[in-house]
Amino acid sequence: xxxxxxxxxxxxxxxxLERRVDVEATTVDGAIDELDARWPGLRDxxxxxxxxxxxxxxxxxxxxxxxxxxxLDSGARVxxxxxxxxx
Amino acid sequence: MARTVLAIGTRKGCFLMESDGDRRAxxxxxxLCEGWPIYHAVFDQSDGTLYAAGASEWHGSAIWRSxxxxxxxxxxxxxxxxxxxxxxxxxxxxxxxxxxRVLAGVEAxxxxxxxxxxxxxxxxxxxxxxxxxxxxxxxxxxxPGHLGISGFQSDPDDADRFWAIVQGVGLFETTDSGxxxxxxxxxxxxxxxxxxxxxxxxVHKVVRSRxxxxxxxxxxxxxxxxxxxxxLTWTEITDGLPTEFGFAAATHPHDRDTFxxxxxxxxxxxxxxxxxxxxxxxxDAGSSWQRIERGxxxxxxxxxxxxxxxxxxxxxxxxxxxxxxxxxxxxSADDGESWTEIxxxxxxxxxxxxxxxx
Numbered sequence: 180x181x182x183x184x185x186x187x188x189x190x191x192x193x194x195x196l197e198r199r200v201d202v203e204a205t206t207v208d209g210a211i212d213e214l215d216a217r218w219p220g221l222r223d224x225x226x227x228x229x230x231x232x233x234x235x236x237x238x239x240x241x242x243x244x245x246x247x248x249x250x251l252d253s254g255a256r257v258x259x260x261x262x263x264x265x266x
Numbered sequence: 267m268a269r270t271v272l273a274i275g276t277r278k279g280c281f282l283m284e285s286d287g288d289r290r291a292x293x294x295x296x297x298l299c300e301g302w303p304i305y306h307a308v309f310d311q312s313d314g315t316l317y318a319a320g321a322s323e324w325h326g327s328a329i330w331r332s333x334x335x336x337x338x339x340x341x342x343x344x345x346x347x348x349x350x351x352x353x354x355x356x357x358x359x360x361x362x363x364x365x366x367r368v369l370a371g372v373e374a375x376x377x378x379x380x381x382x383x384x385x386x387x388x389x390x391x392x393x394x395x396x397x398x399x400x401x402x403x404x405x406x407x408x409x410p411g412h413l414g415i416s417g418f419q420s421d422p423d424d425a426d427r428f429w430a431i432v433q434g435v436g437l438f439e440t441t442d443s444g445x446x447x448x449x450x451x452x453x454x455x456x457x458x459x460x461x462x463x464x465x466x467x468x469v470h471k472v473v474r475s476r477x478x479x480x481x482x483x484x485x486x487x488x489x490x491x492x493x494x495x496x497x498l499t500w501t502e503i504t505d506g507l508p509t510e511f512g513f514a515a516a517t518h519p520h521d522r523d524t525f526x527x528x529x530x531x532x533x534x535x536x537x538x539x540x541x542x543x544x545x546x547x548x549x550d551a552g553s554s555w556q557r558i559e560r561g562x563x564x565x566x567x568x569x570x571x572x573x574x575x576x577x578x579x580x581x582x583x584x585x586x587x588x589x590x591x592x593x594x595x596x597x598s599a600d601d602g603e604s605w606t607e608i609x610x611x612x613x614x615x616x617x618x619x620x621x622x623x624x
Contacts (some may be wrong), residue, residue: 223325223347224326224328262323
């Protein structure tokens with residue numbers, strides 16, 4: 180099991196979504212699939228066609244920047260960050 | 267009692283303002299849509315449903331929907347994307363809701379539609395084969411910063427007929443629900459070289475009379491134009507206006523010859539000339555123009571209004587509304603004769619729409 184730490188900007192878009200979510204997936208892509216299955220449409224908020232992680236969304240596994248195909252080890256900490264943007 | 271509701275799209279969310287039929291006292295709700303930048307918020311006038319085109323820098327483009335006048339919202343972008351490896355969709359620029367269908371004009375240019383009230387979307391057309399499309403489909407010309415569909419004009423009597431503006435290219439009409447298109451730019455002026463005879467015009471805004479479907483007005487990058495044959499041909503009517511440039515326009519709901527426009531300086535500033543706010547009106551289809559300033563600021567008022575930033579209601583004595591790029595909303599409840607600032611400190615305003623609901 181891996182725990183995802185999600186950005187606050189995502190929470191109001193999907194009722195019931197919490198800041199931390201446990202998933203069983205073995206890749207980042209699979210983890211986002213799991214989220215999308217529980218909260219339909221969530222994949223589109225993190226990924227763009229390609230598929231690829233959206234430019235202003237960053238994913239880190241144990242502090243290292245990761246892409247969709249990165250493997251997830253059980254117990255890893257995964258941070259999904261809404262990167263600096265806006266103004 | 268009738269409720270008059272304004273939907274205001276801003277850089278930091280959607281706002282709703284509400285009044286009664288007198289349109290004197292207004293209340294406000296917002297920011298809505300989680301503060302996403304909203305490029306165009308529109309009502310489906312048949313049932314009061316609100317649609318708001320948003321583009322979050324973090325979470326991409328989506329179209330928000332409210333069926334209870336903004337109390338609750340859902341959002342979706344299911345199907346709202348070009349196929350992998352094709353054009354990039356950077357944002358939804360404009361919406362139109364009519365005949366049980368919602369149209370979304372996007373950049374790079376394409377039109378998506380929803381027939382389930384915004385739950386799901388599909389690509390309706392890229393306007394393939396139209397002159398100019400080779401440029402806007404070129405991967406080197408993909409957004410951000412490039413062209414898109416910037417406006418629609420629907421036909422209240424014919425669901426299959428509507429017009430779409432391609433930024434910097436021109437106006438196109440379909441009569442078969444987007445299967446085929448015809449450029450409608452004859453008579454327009456362009457002060458630059460054009461590779462095609464029928465396109466290459468910078469159409470900012472097209473509005474159509476409610477009382478005569480053949481009467482259209484167009485604010486162009488270089489001039490105001492009128493059509494008396496539903497866009498087949500255009501005649502310039504700029505004479506008498508302070509500049510030839512602007513974005514916003516609104517037609518009188520009951521008089522085909524009366525039309526409002528907000529001329530702007532054409533340079534980088536794109537604000538009202540001389541820092542004096544004014545709306546300009548013609549009551550003779552563009553033969554003459556009157557400057558209306560009553561109630562509008564006349565000192566250091568460097569206000570801009572974008573293409574979806576002005577709208578008319580349909581009361582017997584019509585009201586008009588415009589929102590500025592500096593966050594003010596001005597309203598007239600007396601057929602445009604005088605204006606009142608009804609909001610002062612909103613984020614930069616992209617769009618204003620109005621609905622009268624029971």
